[in-house]
Amino acid sequence: MNAPAALSHLVPEVHQREVPAVLLDALKARFGAQCSTAMAVREQHGRDESSFQVPPPAAVVFAESTQDVADAVRLAAQHDVPVIPFGVGSSLEGHLLAVQGGISIDVARMNKVLAINAEDLTVTVQPGVTRKQLNDEIKSTGLFFPIDPGADASIGGMAATRASGTNAVRYGTMRENVLALEVVTASGETIRTGTRAKKSSAGYDLTRLFVGSEGTLGVITEVTLRIYPIPEAISAAICSFPSIEAAVRTTIQVIQLGVPIARVELIDHNTVRMVNAHSKLGLREEPMLLMEFHGSPTGVQEQAETVQEIAAEHGGNAFEWAKTPEERTRLWTARHNSYFAAVQSRPGCKVISTDTCVPISRLADCLLDSVSEADASGIPYFLVGHVGDGNFHFGYLLDPAQPKEREIAEALNHKLVARALELEGTCTGEHGVGLHKMGFLVDEAGAGAVDMMRTIKRALDPRNIMNPGKIFAL
Missing domain, CATH: 3.30.465.10 (Uridine Diphospho-n-acetylenolpyruvylglucosamine Reductase; domain 3)
Structure with missing residues (x-):
């Protein structure tokens, strides 16, 4: 893997294309109040949950139908102006950013x-x-x-x-x-x-x-x-472990035995502490698995008993059940809010989120070495993972006034991705490539495969107007 791959996107390349006034006039004529060039609206559509800073799009079209989208794209194509789709803005990898300028098409009103x-x-x-x-x-x-x-x-x-x-x-x-x-x-x-x-x-x-x-x-x-x-029976449980390794070994054994567990999430002790503070919970501040079982009442009971036995073999303790739908929802809400809990733990911070995924048999090899590196770095972080399918996320919490912290975090991410690829995994299990992982895609797929992707892109989008500057450079 080429060393600059991770560090090359500390600042994304920005090559703004001209958005002519005649296009903006045409959009306003076609869409009226559904088209906005107000700076506040443009800025809202020019950022996501990534830490990149890029100028906003020149205009935002609020589409209400497929015809609206088609007309907006057709007008943009006449002037070779980029088009960036926008949903709710929750992307983590810079997908929504107007790195080549253009217009944003917001489809939130197409919600039927x-x-x-x-x-x-x-x-x-x-x-x-x-x-x-x-x-x-x-x-x-x-x-x-x-x-x-x-x-x-x-x-x-x-x-x-x-x-x-x-x-x-x-x-x-x-x-x-x-x-x-x-x-x-x-x-x-x-x-x-x-x-x-x-x-x-x-x-x-x-x-x-x-x-x-x-x-x-x-x-x-x-x-x-x-x-x-909807499953006839749903049961959720949490189990604390003496170490991350014990929790990971439990997960590997559960999956390899074919237990049809519906969810198994790893939360490290840092994240448990942050979640407790954010969601007013009293969870044991140790590495934890949050699990859910779906099926018939008998099947759910059998699954849970099997997992509990496996967890006990690896030192799992305090196996606690969420006995009501309300308790189950509270636990999963706390898990889903772990990102916001982490951000709250260091006010004003920016987050670099990793997204590797490896074959389940290599999960411990990848995760444990990466934890050691993160601990040694001194950078505050949180760790969560959909470990049942080998996918996990470090979130490095950075002070934006300290550029050195970003360099350290990017270097950690580089080592993590290199390790995942060596173990036949991927640089992104679910977040996508966007801006942040463009160099990693070449390392993972190979130059020949990425060239084939470029060929497809050029064939379907010869003017390169569809969210240009993402996944790979043309």
């Missing part, structure tokens, strides 16, 4: 659940629907959508970044759960990919091409998803 086909276990939604909204609207059918990245992200954004989250160990990622898409292409044409059928052998799999493309090939305007019956 279009069709619920309970008998087929599918649902079709507009891209601005959020995961919590979706589950609220379908719960009366006895069904739910399991992909849970933590933030109340939009479904369009989740598809674009191939999101996963806490339930992926049981239900998979967006890759497995998106059946069909409607997409506005770089020319402003609207196409459909896939069907509601569970499988197909018809032609190229364009759905999988757009899932994970991070807005660089088109704007997603409709998504058809798999949904699942």
